[in-house]
Amino acid sequence: MFFNNTNMSIVENLKKIKEQLPANVTLVAVSKTYPAEDVLVAYNEGQRVFGENKPQEMTAKQTILPDDIQWHMIGNLQTNKVRMIIPYVAMIESVSSLRLLQTIDKEAERVGRCVDILFEVHIAEEDSKMGWNTQEFLEYMKSEQWRELKNVTPRGVMGMATFTDNQDIVRAEFRTLSDMFRVLKEQYFAEDSRFDTISMGMSGDWKLAIEEGSTQIRVGSAIFGARNYSK
Numbered sequence: 001m002f003f004n005n006t007n008m009s010i011v012e013n014l015k016k017i018k019e020q021l022p023a024n025v026t027l028v029a030v031s032k033t034y035p036a037e038d039v040l041v042a043y044n045e046g047q048r049v050f051g052e053n054k055p056q057e058m059t060a061k062q063t064i065l066p067d068d069i070q071w072h073m074i075g076n077l078q079t080n081k082v083r084m085i086i087p088y089v090a091m092i093e094s095v096s097s098l099r100l101l102q103t104i105d106k107e108a109e110r111v112g113r114c115v116d117i118l119f120e121v122h123i124a125e126e127d128s129k130m131g132w133n134t135q136e137f138l139e140y141m142k143s144e145q146w147r148e149l150k151n152v153t154p155r156g157v158m159g160m161a162t163f164t165d166n167q168d169i170v171r172a173e174f175r176t177l178s179d180m181f182r183v184l185k186e187q188y189f190a191e192d193s194r195f196d197t198i199s200m201g202m203s204g205d206w207k208l209a210i211e212e213g214s215t216q217i218r219v220g221s222a223i224f225g226a227r228n229y230s231k
């Protein structure tokens with residue numbers, strides 16, 4: 001592809017999205033596959049929260065970019081990669097199993113941190129999408145065993161809708177996640193103001209997600225341009 005992003009278009013794309021964001025919604029700029037220079041362009045526009053889906057790539061960028069960037073892990077995370085990111089990661093959004101949750105807690109304890117996490121729940125029709133099986137997740141929450149984990153702070157839920165043009169399906173899946181958040185909030189986190197995040201919505205569906213209650217959107221290509229996975 002010969003499509004080349006100028007710095008100008010990153011700035012303009014970012015401005016356009018931020019103009020439309022309600023005050024309670026956080027924008028995670030998803031910088032996976034884009035170079036550190038592109039992150040810096042967005043940073044210089046005031047963007048501080050960035051999302052990556054690979055521990056190595058995130059760590060490589062974190063090492064050379066400003067310290068006040070808040071890095072969010074949003075991709076499938078293997079337990080043996082937790083140690084690499086735990087010293088600096090601001091939020092792990094993709095906590096999709098008990099084993100991963102326990103590993104994060106253990107590794108965070110080792111470095112003396114308490115790390116913000118989101119429970120990534122499977123809301124899509126597709127089998128391919130990651131996420132905690134809804135029923136298993138709800139059973140685990142009911143057990144209240146998670147209260148014993150002292151080095152993670154549950155901040156809310158994350159989900160990905162089915163990749164489809166059918167807006168009704170996407171809307172219904174977002175609503176499922178919002179409803180689940182409300183139930184969890186009521187049953188387990190009523191007294192905990194830190195449990196406040198519904199992370200849903202990407203480049204193609206973030207407006208819909210906000211209509212359905214999203215408080216955190218994860219937008220990549222609508223800011224940085226079409227992604228070149230072959231890089």
Ligand SMILES: *Cc1c(COP(=O)(O)O)cnc(C)c1O
Pocket residue numbers: 030032053074075160201202203204218219220221222
């Ligand atoms: C890549 C990715 C995004 C952003 O996707 P875009 O369509 O480029 O906005 C959001 N969430 C997750 C989990 C991703 O992997």
